[in-house]
Amino acid sequence: MAALAKHTIIFRHLHQEIKRGKYKDGARLPSEVALARRYGASRPTVAQALRELQRLELVERHRGAGTFVKTAPLSAGSLGLLADGLGATEVLEPISVEIARAARAAGWNVAMGAAVDDRSPDLIAREWADRGVSGIFFAPIEHHPVRGALNRALVNGFRRRGMSVILLDRDLAEFPERSAHDLVAIDDFFAGFDLADHLLAQGSRRIVFIARKEFPSTTDLRVAGSRAAAARVDKAKFEFAVGDPEDAAWLKRVLKSAGADAVIASNDATAARLLQTVQGFGWDIPGDVKVAGFDDVGYASLLTPTLTTMRQPCAALGAAAVEAMLGRLRQPDMPARRILLRAELIARKSTGTL
Numbered sequence: 001m002a003a004l005a006k007h008t009i010i011f012r013h014l015h016q017e018i019k020r021g022k023y024k025d026g027a028r029l030p031s032e033v034a035l036a037r038r039y040g041a042s043r044p045t046v047a048q049a050l051r052e053l054q055r056l057e058l059v060e061r062h063r064g065a066g067t068f069v070k071t072a073p074l075s076a077g078s079l080g081l082l083a084d085g086l087g088a089t090e091v092l093e094p095i096s097v098e099i100a101r102a103a104r105a106a107g108w109n110v111a112m113g114a115a116v117d118d119r120s121p122d123l124i125a126r127e128w129a130d131r132g133v134s135g136i137f138f139a140p141i142e143h144h145p146v147r148g149a150l151n152r153a154l155v156n157g158f159r160r161r162g163m164s165v166i167l168l169d170r171d172l173a174e175f176p177e178r179s180a181h182d183l184v185a186i187d188d189f190f191a192g193f194d195l196a197d198h199l200l201a202q203g204s205r206r207i208v209f210i211a212r213k214e215f216p217s218t219t220d221l222r223v224a225g226s227r228a229a230a231a232r233v234d235k236a237k238f239e240f241a242v243g244d245p246e247d248a249a250w251l252k253r254v255l256k257s258a259g260a261d262a263v264i265a266s267n268d269a270t271a272a273r274l275l276q277t278v279q280g281f282g283w284d285i286p287g288d289v290k291v292a293g294f295d296d297v298g299y300a301s302l303l304t305p306t307l308t309t310m311r312q313p314c315a316a317l318g319a320a321a322v323e324a325m326l327g328r329l330r331q332p333d334m335p336a337r338r339i340l341l342r343a344e345l346i347a348r349k350s351t352g353t354l
Contacts, residue, residue, distance in 0.1 A: 006041050010049035018058055018069055029067040076107030080128050083139035090297035091312055092139055098318025125157025135164035135325050140172050142216045164328040166321055175220030180336050184321040187340035188218045191310045192225025194345050195292055200233050202351055204262035204290055209240045211266035219266045226264055245274035260289055268293040268300050268309055286352040296346050305349035313341050
């Protein structure tokens with residue numbers, strides 16, 4: 001039998017090392033000089049072996065950078081999306097639609113789930129695993145007496161069963177802590193900052209931030225951003241109050257005590273209730289007090305007056321979430337990432353602007 005050519009021997013050896021995982025996806029192979037020294041061959045012989053690997057699409061060669069193991073394309077399959085109350089949630093609904101659209105473009109299906117009921121977190125995680133999903137987009141539960149423990153148990157259950165997890169909208173951890181999981185959301189601190197900055201530019205100097213009880217960590221970030229904006233303006237005052245915006249006696253007491261000329265609500269749903277209550281006092285909006293919220297839900301432009309708010313970039317969030325998921329599936333051990341997108345100020349009549 002004729003002896004194998006030197007470049008064939010090098011090719012076969014490198015081919016085996018790549019297939020056995022010695023060189024992971026994206027890893028750089030030794031240089032041509034190093035390989036020539038290793039195999040006692042000339043650089044042209046080594047280059048011939050590398051070209052054969054490139055022909056089989058096992059490696060990529062970049063002039064001046066070297067030869068890299070080619071990242072294998074993911075085998076498209078199914079992903080999951082779990083958000084409590086999905087379908088009744090003004091913000092997560094459009095984001096979920098955009099996630100499904102971006103996933104389909106990449107060849108993946110997205111199965112959606114809206115219910116987190118009395119079943120154990122382990123059972124819920126097992127059911128998702130039985131559906132064959134490779135990864136799951138999860139919007140942590142807001143309204144639950146032990147939401148922190150429940151959210152952590154769900155995520156741990158997903159990961160024990162080999163599913164990658166991308167958090168949507170908010171973190172598992174309560175502010176100011178951070179969890180060790182990928183998160184795709186708006187930058188809530190800067191959303192709060194930008195909204196308060198807008199009110200201050202409109203002449204407001206006594207801002208009250210209103211949130212309902214059991215508010216999520218996103219509200220803490222929005223409060224922190226709003227407070228930071230107020231701290232930059234001479235004689236501006238900022239207060240944070242928690243209560244029911246439909247409780248007229250409580251709301252009037254809070255606003256009068258602060259001498260409020262502007263109110264930021266933690267989200268548009270709270271702002272809509274607050275608008276109705278304040279108008280019940282006979283106060284003019286924005287003449288007596290300006291009102292603003294977050295999210296730019298569908299009815300924000302239909303309220304009277306129309307509501308100034310911070311718009312969530314739903315399409316961009318959906319695309320970023322899918323990109324984050326595919327990256328996590330390719331590299332399960334990479335460090336956790338926080339992908340935060342800037343919200344857009346939509347100025348309307350409730351703050352005296354259009």
